[in-house]
Amino acid sequence: MMGPKGELAVKIVDVGRHNAVDKAVGSAFLRRLDISQLYMLSTGRQPAYMITKAALAGIPLIATKAMPFDSGVEAAKKANVCLVGQLRKESMRIFANEWRVRFSKH
Numbered sequence: 001m002m003g004p005k006g007e008l009a010v011k012i013v014d015v016g017r018h019n020a021v022d023k024a025v026g027s028a029f030l031r032r033l034d035i036s037q038l039y040m041l042s043t044g045r046q047p048a049y050m051i052t053k054a055a056l057a058g059i060p061l062i063a064t065k066a067m068p069f070d071s072g073v074e075a076a077k078k079a080n081v082c083l084v085g086q087l088r089k090e091s092m093r094i095f096a097n098e099w100r101v102r103f104s105k106h
Helices: 017-030 048-057 070-079
Strands: 040-042 061-064 082-085 093-096
Touching: 017 040, 017 048, 048 061, 048 070, 070 082, 070 093
Parallel strands: 040 061, 061 082
Antiparallel strands: 082 093
């Protein structure tokens, strides 16, 4: 998970995506981090159950370098979670709740 200024707050690597989310949320909780101010980065596709799990934990934004599943996009819309996919150094696609993303010029 990343902080609001792009700093690494929690890093978890696990074979199972759902295990990684559980461990990241647990680690943030134990460290008394405000999860509502963090966002989750992932390398994999995001299905509905992953979005729901993150939303229930209070994570407002999920970004992945992959293309999300349609079920993940629908779950993000319903849960008011911003879902960013196809994240690259110079580009990204916002699939749900784009109002959560603030752009700035450098």
